[in-house]
Amino acid sequence: MKALVELYMQQFKTTLASMFQYRASLLIWMIGQVLEPLVYLIVWSIVSNTSGGSVGDYTTREFAGYFIVLMLVNQFTYTWIMYEFEYRIREGILSFALLKPVNPIHSDIADNISSKLMTLPIMMLVAVGLAVAFQASISPVPWAIVLFIPVLLLAFVVRFLLEWTLALAAFWTTRVGAINQTYFVLMLFLSGQIAPLALLPSPVQILADILPFRWMIGFPVELLLGRLTIVEALTGLGAQVAWLLAGLVLLRIVWRSGIKIYSAVGA
Amino acid sequence: MKRQISPIIYSEPTVTSPVIHINELRKIYTVSQQEAGAVAALKGLVQRRKLEIPAVDGISFDLTAGEIVGFLGPNGAGKTTTLKMLSGLLHPTSGGVTVLGYIPWKREKAYLRQITLVMGQRNQLVWDISPLHSFELNRAIYRIPYDSYRRMLKELTDLLELEPLLNKPVRNLSLGERMKCEIAAGLLHRPSVVFMDEPTIGLDVTMQRRIRSFIAEYNHRFGATVLLTSHYMADVEALCRRVVVIHQGRLLFDSDLSSLVQKFSEHKTIIVQLRDCQADLQSYGEVISCNDGRVVLRVPKAKTAYVTERLLADFPVVDLLVEDSPIEEVIERVFAQEKA
Numbered sequence: 001m002k003a004l005v006e007l008y009m010q011q012f013k014t015t016l017a018s019m020f021q022y023r024a025s026l027l028i029w030m031i032g033q034v035l036e037p038l039v040y041l042i043v044w045s046i047v048s049n050t051s052g053g054s055v056g057d058y059t060t061r062e063f064a065g066y067f068i069v070l071m072l073v074n075q076f077t078y079t080w081i082m083y084e085f086e087y088r089i090r091e092g093i094l095s096f097a098l099l100k101p102v103n104p105i106h107s108d109i110a111d112n113i114s115s116k117l118m119t120l121p122i123m124m125l126v127a128v129g130l131a132v133a134f135q136a137s138i139s140p141v142p143w144a145i146v147l148f149i150p151v152l153l154l155a156f157v158v159r160f161l162l163e164w165t166l167a168l169a170a171f172w173t174t175r176v177g178a179i180n181q182t183y184f185v186l187m188l189f190l191s192g193q194i195a196p197l198a199l200l201p202s203p204v205q206i207l208a209d210i211l212p213f214r215w216m217i218g219f220p221v222e223l224l225l226g227r228l229t230i231v232e233a234l235t236g237l238g239a240q241v242a243w244l245l246a247g248l249v250l251l252r253i254v255w256r257s258g259i260k261i262y263s264a265v266g267a
Numbered sequence: 268m269k270r271q272i273s274p275i276i277y278s279e280p281t282v283t284s285p286v287i288h289i290n291e292l293r294k295i296y297t298v299s300q301q302e303a304g305a306v307a308a309l310k311g312l313v314q315r316r317k318l319e320i321p322a323v324d325g326i327s328f329d330l331t332a333g334e335i336v337g338f339l340g341p342n343g344a345g346k347t348t349t350l351k352m353l354s355g356l357l358h359p360t361s362g363g364v365t366v367l368g369y370i371p372w373k374r375e376k377a378y379l380r381q382i383t384l385v386m387g388q389r390n391q392l393v394w395d396i397s398p399l400h401s402f403e404l405n406r407a408i409y410r411i412p413y414d415s416y417r418r419m420l421k422e423l424t425d426l427l428e429l430e431p432l433l434n435k436p437v438r439n440l441s442l443g444e445r446m447k448c449e450i451a452a453g454l455l456h457r458p459s460v461v462f463m464d465e466p467t468i469g470l471d472v473t474m475q476r477r478i479r480s481f482i483a484e485y486n487h488r489f490g491a492t493v494l495l496t497s498h499y500m501a502d503v504e505a506l507c508r509r510v511v512v513i514h515q516g517r518l519l520f521d522s523d524l525s526s527l528v529q530k531f532s533e534h535k536t537i538i539v540q541l542r543d544c545q546a547d548l549q550s551y552g553e554v555i556s557c558n559d560g561r562v563v564l565r566v567p568k569a570k571t572a573y574v575t576e577r578l579l580a581d582f583p584v585v586d587l588l589v590e591d592s593p594i595e596e597v598i599e600r601v602f603a604q605e606k607a
Binding site for chain 1: 296
């Protein structure tokens with residue numbers, strides 16, 4: 001455990017040093033992270049204003065609150081591993097990682113957390129700015145704030161596990177782009193990114209409850225906004241834990257069979 | 268979290284012979300064949316022709332502790348495939364390997380901590396940051412105690428003259444500088460088994476020599492077992508008493524470098540220093556070159572003494588030297604004989 005902490009600290013330094021080499025691209029990337037939810041926020045504000053100040057049970061100001069919190073949750077749980085794995089396999093970088101006495105997932109987790117630590121404070125400032133500008137309404141209850149912390153952490157872990165597993169598709173196909181695209185479209189509609197799930201047709205809501213996407217983004221947002229009952233919140237937490245376990249099992253199976261193929265056809 | 272902590276061995280490697288044991292190792296790649304032409308391409312959609320290509324075809328040899336062995340063969344002979352199986356990246360089709368008592372492709376952590384695979388022009392190093400950062404990361408990955416790390420870093424820095432490079436971003440380093448840092452990164456954990464695939468490829472002569480003497484020094488100092496491939500015979504001559512030659516996945520030769528030369532060189536080179544290049548020496552042997560009276564002659568091994576004697580009798584010889592054929596030529600002959 002101590003050795004692992006040491007590794008994470010070292011990876012943090014490495015990520016930090018790398019990030020400072022590319023300050024401009026970091027800035028552009030963060031602008032992108034802000035722009036997407038901002039566009040949805042503006043669109044829904046207009047829709048809400050033209051239909052008398054609310055859509056469903058979301059007022060214009062509540063839409064602002066929703067998308068601003070969503071921006072932060074998305075930022076917290078975001079991974080970019082799917083873009084990297086194919087490149088790692090193609091360029092033989094993975095081979096070197098496999099020769100190290102540590103599973104490469106540790107470097108990825110550490111790298112992810114490190115860059116989050118760097119970008120989150122800035123994103124928080126942006127969020128405060130946006131909240132003021134759009135007069136966002138966020139009214140959480142104390143118990144929800146307390147529960148939000150484990151829920152957010154679980155959302156991150158579940159998303160990380162699933163997306164890391166999905167990235168391993170690169171072991172089987174070189175066309176990972178198509179897989180990623182499908183994933184992102186599902187994510188957009190079923191996680192609450194494009195609109196609060198409560199506003200979508202009930203079949204979509206049921207689907208969202210079954211699939212993992214809601215538990216990675218929409219659920220923490222709804223919780224912090226005070227839109228869930230205690231029972232709903234705890235049920236959601238249960239769903240997250242279930243996906244966490246499923247994710248761990250899935251990752252183990254996929255990683256093992258992926259490595260088997262990799263070491264059979266020529267690493 | 269359950270975590271098995273295995274002790275890191277920083278003492279001299281335990282002498283168990285052999286350190287590397289390879290028995291009837293075989294790797295067959297299955298590739299689907301693509302034929303040219305539209306019809307063939309359509310047919311390929313329905314039924315793909317599978318081709319079995321044996322990259323390594325039943326080789327066996329052993330390495331004892333502290334040996335440096337040259338692993339030679341033309342491109343595509345199966346050298347890299349073998350190294351990848353030995354380091355645990357590839358699963359063989361059949362046959363057995365043990366290295367330090369481990370089966371490599373199980374990739375046990377205790378095994379990975381004791382080996383390294385250095386490949387020319389491939390990066391261990393993180394591109395955007397300084398080598399020192401990458402070294403520190405490796406320290407954490409291999410759980411090298413601070414003391415050992417500092418000592419080893421200092422030794423590597425001295426031997427490879429890394430001091431001025433340690434804090435530059437890797438992308439600003441030259442090929443040779445990067446290679447030196449790659450090697451250092453691969454050896455920080457002081458592996459007792461070192462696999463090197465073309466460690467001097469693309470480097471200038473001075474840099475090649477430096478890396479060569481470094482490998483010798485590392486082997487000497489830590490008693491490490493080294494298996495290295497190279498296309499530069501100077502590397503092999505300087506480092507390896509023993510060579511293993513493979514061709515088309517099969518073992519051709521496994522013995523002392525000197526007996527390889529003995530067995531396969533049918534010629535010797537005689538260099539005579541005359542006053543000028545006027546004399547015609549064609550009748551004595553094959554004249555390779557003549558510059559300022561320095562004649563290089565190639566003669567059959569059996570006739571060396573006779574030709575030397577005649578040269579000394581017939582010409583005012585200033586100086587005379589008899590050499591074995593260049594090792595490149597010898598290796599070429601080995602492969603040529605295999606084809607015949």
